[in-house]
Amino acid sequence: MQRPRIPPQILRLLVLTIVIVTVYSIARYFLTPQSFGMYGWYRAVALDEIAARPTTYAGRKACDECHSEVVQRLAKYEHKSVSCESCHGVGQAHAENPDVAVAKLTYSHCVRCHEADPARPKWLKQVKSKEHYTGQRCTECHIPHQPNEVP
Amino acid sequence: MIMNPQLTNSIVEILPRVEGFAYPNEATTHPLWSVLIVVYPYVTGLVAGAFIMASLVRVFNVKPLEPVYRLSLLTSLAFLLCAPLPLLFHLGHPERCFEIMMTPHLSSPMAMFGFVYAWYLMAVLLLELWFDYRKDFVEWSKAEPGLRGIIYRSFTLGVHDVSDPAVQLDARMGRIISIIGIPSAFLLHGYVGFIFGSIKANPWWGNVLMPIIFIFSAIVSGMALCVFLYMILSWARRTPIDMDCLDQMQKFLFFALVVDAAIESLDWVHRLYSADESIHILKSLAAGRLFYTLLVGQAFCGTLLPLLLLGAIQLFGRQMAVAVRQRVYLASSVLILVGVLAMRWNVVIGGQLFSKSLRGFMDYKLEFAGHEGWLASLGLLLLPFMILAVFVKLFLPLSAPPQGGGLPAMKPSGSTGAA
Numbered sequence: 286m287q288r289p290r291i292p293p294q295i296l297r298l299l300v301l302t303i304v305i306v307t308v309y310s311i312a313r314y315f316l317t318p319q320s321f322g323m324y325g326w327y328r329a330v331a332l333d334e335i336a337a338r339p340t341t342y343a344g345r346k347a348c349d350e351c352h353s354e355v356v357q358r359l360a361k362y363e364h365k366s367v368s369c370e371s372c373h374g375v376g377q378a379h380a381e382n383p384d385v386a387v388a389k390l391t392y393s394h395c396v397r398c399h400e401a402d403p404a405r406p407k408w409l410k411q412v413k414s415k416e417h418y419t420g421q422r423c424t425e426c427h428i429p430h431q432p433n434e435v436p
Numbered sequence: 437m438i439m440n441p442q443l444t445n446s447i448v449e450i451l452p453r454v455e456g457f458a459y460p461n462e463a464t465t466h467p468l469w470s471v472l473i474v475v476y477p478y479v480t481g482l483v484a485g486a487f488i489m490a491s492l493v494r495v496f497n498v499k500p501l502e503p504v505y506r507l508s509l510l511t512s513l514a515f516l517l518c519a520p521l522p523l524l525f526h527l528g529h530p531e532r533c534f535e536i537m538m539t540p541h542l543s544s545p546m547a548m549f550g551f552v553y554a555w556y557l558m559a560v561l562l563l564e565l566w567f568d569y570r571k572d573f574v575e576w577s578k579a580e581p582g583l584r585g586i587i588y589r590s591f592t593l594g595v596h597d598v599s600d601p602a603v604q605l606d607a608r609m610g611r612i613i614s615i616i617g618i619p620s621a622f623l624l625h626g627y628v629g630f631i632f633g634s635i636k637a638n639p640w641w642g643n644v645l646m647p648i649i650f651i652f653s654a655i656v657s658g659m660a661l662c663v664f665l666y667m668i669l670s671w672a673r674r675t676p677i678d679m680d681c682l683d684q685m686q687k688f689l690f691f692a693l694v695v696d697a698a699i700e701s702l703d704w705v706h707r708l709y710s711a712d713e714s715i716h717i718l719k720s721l722a723a724g725r726l727f728y729t730l731l732v733g734q735a736f737c738g739t740l741l742p743l744l745l746l747g748a749i750q751l752f753g754r755q756m757a758v759a760v761r762q763r764v765y766l767a768s769s770v771l772i773l774v775g776v777l778a779m780r781w782n783v784v785i786g787g788q789l790f791s792k793s794l795r796g797f798m799d800y801k802l803e804f805a806g807h808e809g810w811l812a813s814l815g816l817l818l819l820p821f822m823i824l825a826v827f828v829k830l831f832l833p834l835s836a837p838p839q840g841g842g843l844p845a846m847k848p849s850g851s852t853g854a855a
Contacts, residue, residue, distance in 0.1 A: 316535065
């Protein structure tokens with residue numbers, strides 16, 4: 286009686302499978318990021334990378350150092366809840382070095398908040414910019430830091 | 437720069453594209469899942485469908501289909517090799533996107549992909565192809581010189597035993613593997629449907645029928661692709677088309693399409709009758725933003741028209757001239773291929789076009805040249821065809837044409853199947 290033996294092609298496949306699994310395991314060992322799985326199924330260093338990004342917003346307190354009268358004026362009017370940088374754009378670079386100018390404001394930045402949109406809360410005053418005094422810049426009639434006053 | 441003037445201007449641009457009520461974070465023209473996530477299930481679906489076509493021969497012994505057996509397996513492989521690419525492109529970080537393959541995991545459907553993919557590629561497709569081709573590799577490696585010979589020789593893996601018992605063993609293994617392959621193909625594409633079906637927060641997606649719809653549309657599209665490729669290949673090589681085989685393919689395609697259309701209409705009947713709170717927005721979605729892709733593309737051109745065409749052939753096929761039948765087959769397979777692509781679009785993009793409030797619509801502005809644009813997705817759709825062209829050159833040589841006795845390994849398979 287012949288001893289049952291593994292057919293050659295099956296044997297070859299078994300060897301190949303072992304080789305592939307080994308290669309994959311080695312690749313996985315080297316290609317999986319070091320900190321992977323420390324906290325969960327993600328790279329732990331991603332948190333540090335995000336935290337290490339340079340800040341771009343300075344915050345109202347920073348503006349107060351040099352523009353305190355604007356800050357005080359603004360605090361009395363309807364835009365008091367709006368941060369300086371949500372109109373003027375990121376200001377960290379400018380706050381550190383005033384020679385770096387903040388972005389020039391265009392007409393459209395008011396409609397970003399005030400354009401009529403049913404998704405907006407009712408308490409936020411809204412206008413349809415296409416019907417509300419078209420052709421003129423908003424700031425010709427509204428003082429941005431004192432929006433309640435119409436000059 | 438978050439608040440630069442360009443950006444504020446573009447936000448003003450976006451507002452007119454939003455219709456009705458949308459939450460602020462939804463008001464964008466770039467949904468999270470872009471057109472690449474449309475291509476991804478489309479390509480995987482073609483893989484699964486072409487494989488089912490091949491297993492009709494292997495497992496169910498449908499003799500007339502033998503000429504397309506190898507072609508459909510190779511098609512399946514060519515598309516499977518490209519299946520992860522849309523995902524990797526979408527991830528966007530070339531330096532680390534492959535990590536999705538290194539860290540498979542069961543907790544997220546996307547991280548599960550590593551398991552599903554490895555199983556299907558390694559344990560099913562490559563094995564089945566290898567057992568089927570082993571004898572040919574051995575013969576070709578003796579006959580072919582040069583680079584081709586080296587390629588064939590390396591594919592034999594050094595096993596040159598082509599005695600009768602060895603070849604019979606190959607056939608038996610191939611059969612076992614394709615029996616395992618059928619549930620695997622269902623799993624592969626059911627899994628893609630599950631990615632969407634499991635999102636219960638989205639009424640367009642979260643639906644238990646979703647995996648089943650995906651499986652059947654995959655089978656339909658894969659079979660249509662095989663029909664299309666078989667005809668194109670025969671014309672390109674000026675080999676005669678085996679009408680028996682083509683008729684048979686069409687028959688299966690027709691039945692699969694009937695089942696697919698029935699399940700998809702069932703889905704709609706169910707949605708319309710149960711009429712839960714989302715039905716109004718879904719109706720206006722279908723009639724508005726998705727009118728051309730859903731009603732015109734998917735329902736009319738991709739389902740109704742091919743059903744009529746193929747149904748007519750089922751009824752009056754005998755009276756029709758061969759040339760007419762061929763044209764109709766080609767036309768309907770192209771229509772189905774486009775229709776299923778439209779279906780993927782409707783599912784993936786459609787699900788991101790309406791607001792979570794169910795009170796408004798967003799828009800999708802497809803970019804042209806970006807890594808998630810028109811051009812990239814077109815390239816990703818064409819790539820598998822190029823790979824397939826190489827496969828056909830290497831593994832479907834004209835000297836042993838697919839017609840007739842081109843499948844030496846098949847004969848024992850039939851006999852062991854009967855035994």
